[in-house]
Amino acid sequence: MVNLLEEKRFIENLKNGEPSAFNMLVDQYHDRVFNTAIGLLQNGEDAKDVSQEVFIEVLCSIPAFKMQSTLTTWIYRITVQKSLEWIRNKNRKKRFAIFISLFGKEDQIQKTDPAPFYHPGVLLENKERAAILFNAIGRLPLNQRTAFTLHKVELLSYTEIADVMQVSIPSVESLMHRAKQNLQRLLADYYEKNEQ
Amino acid sequence: MNSKKQWIRETMESLEGIHRAQSDLLVFPKVMDPFRYPLKITPAREHRQRWQIAAGLALLVTLNVFSLVFYDRFTAASQNTEKIIASEYLSYLDTIQF
Numbered sequence: 001m002v003n004l005l006e007e008k009r010f011i012e013n014l015k016n017g018e019p020s021a022f023n024m025l026v027d028q029y030h031d032r033v034f035n036t037a038i039g040l041l042q043n044g045e046d047a048k049d050v051s052q053e054v055f056i057e058v059l060c061s062i063p064a065f066k067m068q069s070t071l072t073t074w075i076y077r078i079t080v081q082k083s084l085e086w087i088r089n090k091n092r093k094k095r096f097a098i099f100i101s102l103f104g105k106e107d108q109i110q111k112t113d114p115a116p117f118y119h120p121g122v123l124l125e126n127k128e129r130a131a132i133l134f135n136a137i138g139r140l141p142l143n144q145r146t147a148f149t150l151h152k153v154e155l156l157s158y159t160e161i162a163d164v165m166q167v168s169i170p171s172v173e174s175l176m177h178r179a180k181q182n183l184q185r186l187l188a189d190y191y192e193k194n195e196q
Numbered sequence: 197m198n199s200k201k202q203w204i205r206e207t208m209e210s211l212e213g214i215h216r217a218q219s220d221l222l223v224f225p226k227v228m229d230p231f232r233y234p235l236k237i238t239p240a241r242e243h244r245q246r247w248q249i250a251a252g253l254a255l256l257v258t259l260n261v262f263s264l265v266f267y268d269r270f271t272a273a274s275q276n277t278e279k280i281i282a283s284e285y286l287s288y289l290d291t292i293q294f
Contacts, residue, residue: 030219031216031217031218031219032216034217034218034219035216035217035219038217047217047219048219051219119214119217120217120218121214121215121216121217122210122211122213122214123212123213123214126210126211126212126213129206129207129210130210130211130214132207132210133207133208133210133211152211152214153211153214154216155214180208183208184204184208187203187204187207187208188200188204191200191203191204195200195203
């Protein structure tokens with residue numbers, strides 16, 4: 001109850017445009033926002049840019065925030081939306097570049113395999129395997145990728161993920177189940193090609 | 197086969213013990229130093245107003261185009277109608293025997 005009251009007061013201060021409240025917001029949430037973005041985007045520079053976009057969006061949209069969800073859920077939601085927008089834009093540019101390459105030079109063709117991504121928070125002994133896993137995660141459909149990343153990288157519970165993605169808990173369970181099946185299939189293919 | 201399954205299982209578990217990636221607040225210059233990096237913020241209400249104005253202008257232009265097109269057709273049709281009425285009247289007059 002105390003936390004809810006404090007949060008309400010904090011949100012009022014943000015709506016009133018108090019700079020100290022905004023600084024506190026950035027201080028409290030920048031790691032969560034950055035970690036979620038870097039998990040989804042698998043690129044540190046992109047994650048920095050998206051994180052800034054998220055806080056700018058929060059600054060612009062806080063007057064319209066109706067407190068139908070918690071502030072944390074709302075900020076996660078914006079982070080996921082901005083990250084997915086970034087991915088879609090990047091994929092669109094890639095498709096366009098491939099189309100152009102049909103009429104242009106071969107060196108304009110985009111590589112299909114991105115550079116391996118080493119998440120800075122992974123344990124040292126798991127770094128190489130985690131890079132292979134992240135590569136597979138990057139090939140999942142966006143909704144499965146989101147659910148899996150929020151659970152395994154940002155360590156959110158299924159209930160929290162359901163709130164962020166605005167779906168039911170069984171939907172999250174289904175997304176996770178399908179994500180794991182797809183990842184196992186992709187890893188099996190990788191093993192056949194590289195590890196044998 | 198067992199080694200493959202084990203490899204897959206170990207890879208799936210490679211994110212165990214992960215902790216959050218730390219970000220330095222200084223990498224958020226646009227957010228932390230708004231005077232040096234002024235934000236071009238267009239509030240949501242302004243976006244809506246711009247779209248409403250654009251929709252209104254589009255509607256006006258469409259109405260004008262329709263009225264010009266139909267005015268021409270109407271004028272031509274009404275001229276034909278007048279000619280038909282006049283010729284019928286004249287032919288009617290011809291039939292009257294005084």
